[in-house]
Amino acid sequence: MRTTIKYLMIALLVTTFSSCEKAINLKLSDTTPQYVIEGVLTNQAGGCKVTLSQTKNFTDNNDVIGIDGAQVSISDDNNVYPLTPAGSGVYQNTTLTGAYAHIYKLTVIVAGKTFTSTCAMQAQVALDSIYLVKSSFGNNADGTVRKYVTVKYHDPIATKNYYRFVQYVNDRKEESILLDDDEFTNGQEVNTQLNFSNNNDNPARDIRPGNKVTIEMQCIDPAVYKYFFSLNSSANGDGNNAAPSNPVSNVQGGALGYFSVHTVQRKTLTAP
């Protein structure tokens, strides 16, 4: 609902006042590169992956330059599980899976710096079903009907729950951050529409007849929810909103990024 309100305001403003957009040259300051950590541990085999990279200047291209040569490990109360480098800044442990209620600690040591983070595996909430709903806000850029996926699940009443959804259209991962929590829906059967924003009008992002659409549902830790929530708020540095800032990270030691231990379930449909 939050994102709905935001999109509503923007949509109304844009349709009402014919504004004009233009790419401009701005002189932006550069900084020394910062480390970026993306640590993921899931309840499925092969789901343990840590990516280490660095920030780039705004004028550089978007390719990730992975940082190799780091010591990466994940530990729980009993064991330390080392991750082995797979190249391009990716570190993996193919056998490690997260167990419910366990608290995991990520340690990354690179160039004399140590970054750590802890995260707990949440209980899995079952993804009941997914279905497509025609958008009421408008059409795709080419005029075809815009469709969104709605996810259906039953939120447990006893716990606070945080969810993240990842959408794949024909195996292409949607960039929009899709989050939900149970602040207003505790203990209810929930149908949440996943309103993604195709902000660069890329046709491959739209859901079109015949497309295979997969939704991955993740039950995430509150700190990870906060990370993605704040990452999303500052996503495009929109100077019209409050001053953007770096997201609230759960990584200690001064790196950007996050460490998320979460459950994973997937459902797929084919768009009619």
Added chain:
Amino acid sequence: MKNNYPACSPMLIAQFMYFPAALRTALCALLLLTVSFQVKAQSPLDKPVTISIHNQPLKQALDQLTAASGVRFTYNETVAKSKITISVNAQNQPLGEVLKKALAPYPFSYTVLDQDIMIKYDTEKPKKQAAALAGGGKYTISGTVKSKQTGETVIGATIRATDVNQGTSSNEYGFYSLTLPAGDHQLAVSAVGQKSTLVPISLNSNQQLAIAMDNNEQSIQEVTITAKAPGTRDLANPQMGVEHLSIQETKNIPVLLGERDIIKTIQLLPGIKTAGEGSGGFYVRGGAADQNLILLDEAPVYNASHMLGFFSTFNSDAIKNISIYKGDMPAQYGGRLSSVLDIKMNDGNNQKFGVSGGVGLIAARINVEGPIQKNKSSFLISARRTYADAFLAFSKDTIAKKSQLYFYDINAKANYILGDKDRLYISGYFGKDVLKASDIAGINWGNTTATLRWNHIFNSQLFSNTSLIYSNYDYKINIKQDVNEFNIYSQIRDLNFKEDLQYYAGDKNTISFGVNAIYHTIKPGEISSTGNSGILSQNLQNRYALENAAYATNTWKATDRFSLTYGLRVSAFTILGEGDYYNLDADGNIISTQHYTSGQAVKTYVNPEPRIAAAYSLNDFSSVKASYARNAQNLHLISNSNSGSPTDKWAASTNLIKPELADQVSVGYYRDLKDHQYEFTVETYYKKMQNQVDYRNGANVFTNQPIETQLLYGIGRAYGAEFLLKKKTGRLTGWISYTLSKTERKIDGINNNQWYNARQDRTHDIAIVAMYKASEKWTFSANFIYYTGDAVTYPSGKYQVDGATYYYYTNRNADRIPAYNRLDLGATRQLKKSAKFESDLTFSLYNAYGSHNAYRIYFRDNKNDPSRTEAVRTTLFTFVPSISYNFKF
């Protein structure tokens, strides 16, 4: 010198020879006089005349006296060209007496010159008169200043006794009180948009005098004695940081889409900055948009913008006068840190019925007013409705086609004069915005205010106003999505009692004092939902608070040159139950909760707010002033949007949100140039702010958690210099304003606890406003605006998370949006002008050279080359022409 000679003529002559020479001359003169007396019988001054002259210029009056008496007058050019008017009513009275009375209030004296009388300009005369009268005691003259044509009270009219250099101005209800030495005086009365007038008075007891002024839109023929243009800044008054505008002064300034807008107009003055295009907010001296108290007939207006900020809620047709105080507000005002914008509505014409209105590109207006009982009571109804959404029907977009987007507002007022001493006013405002995207979603919001006021004049020196005020702001959001429907409702409501008294204690002191009590009810939001979304309908707890204040202030004219205003306002803000209040840890998590029952006091914040100001007149045309003021603010607008969204949250102080405080020191220099045709002012200020509120990084705006969990607190500072050169008379009028300023914040938890630029920090801000009356038919106008771009945070780098680009930020608000600049042009063509009917056409061109000013700048992957990122600028308005037709009958 003894002698024994018998008294005879030769002896007498002989003795005479011994007299001292001087005495001799005197005796000679006496002798001569006696002789001539006998011969001619009388001097020209004794000539009896019977004549009646009413308000004739001096020269014509003298000509008429010559015709009636046969006595000729001689005078120089100063006398011949004098614009003073005199009245004479004599039945067979000696000419000398007639002249003495007629010229008494003026600096002219007369002497006999042979058979003629010479009239000459005599600057010493008023002083001599004043000295002569000093022993005669003092009396007070008081009353109301009104417009002759409409019966509207005139605010801020200057009333000056020309002979003794004492004056006052009418208050916001047109009341004035002036204490003068007993005797004859001449009152010079001037006000913006009114013909200046001279009123002779003879004061030997306290006296009531209603002053009626002639409307004069062309204004400008000035009585030489008053010299100052009406509406000129009061150089001797200690009040600083204030701008008064009458609606007539602003009506030719070009505006967006031709809708005259008082809030946009004040943003052209120094120290008052726009919050940007498409925003209804404004910033005063580095303060935030919510630190401005906006009063409409004394009722606070919480959201002063229509259509997401493109238009202000104030319909210019219904407004008489506005004053904005930039932080140095008099003690009668309180509750906001940065400014008070005090807007007074017209009362309604109590002389004749009239209708005026206009039709523009996006809105139509109508204003109806007239007497209920002539001279006693009147009403006014003013309404406005936009029809911008009519254009949406032409849109190709099906959603836009079925959308609604309009606002309307209604101002209504009635007043009743109950006698010499009492007057009642009732006024109200109702406005609503509707924004609806087809059947999918909608927001509507609006303000309602109502004010009941009672003016009572206890005596010639004590004026009272009692107000009962109701104010309400609410918004409702409705969203339909698939099978779901959501409604969100939020409200802030005030009940307000105010008692203000003004005591004109003699010719040296004016004392104001009063009390104010406001009961606030804030409904932070209630959510209701139907459908399958799982969202549970819920009510957030209402917040209740009682805001009390008492104040007293005195303006003391210590000497002719030095005046001092000193006062104290004490505010007490009490947070009342029922409700839950919280204690939080450093991260904003709730540690404990305390429940308070209905009416139970949670916490009271008492803040003494001293206000002091002094003015020293260097001479007749320049002065220096200095002032200090403290203000406290207990209502905070929690907003993360700079464009002023209708859904911004008002929150009262709580146990955790402390009252915001501001201390401002300012110093200014004021000078009138070229015989008061121009005024030049420089004001500098330094302001320190405490308990400033901001959102935490990553705050969640839509939450049913207590708002404090999302907030951080800190301090602020702002300083600057403001320059204004204004021309108020002649064919060409307007002003140049320039502000050089800095405003910063330091908030624990933001920007590594270092000082950073507030978003509204703009180094340079220039506005040039010019209006030129080319002929009776055409008036042209132009504005030019330039300011440094807002302080914003741009990325210092970028990185990828989960396959998408995100940006890395370092120092908050260390970057700038490109500088803003714009030229607007306007022209008004008078079509018809008669006593019965007037009409005109107004043309305007907003952003005449199509400057591409940034409304927002954002960053994204390049559409054509997703491996690159780009900065994108959104521009709202380039070349917006408009035309509107206005009429009045």
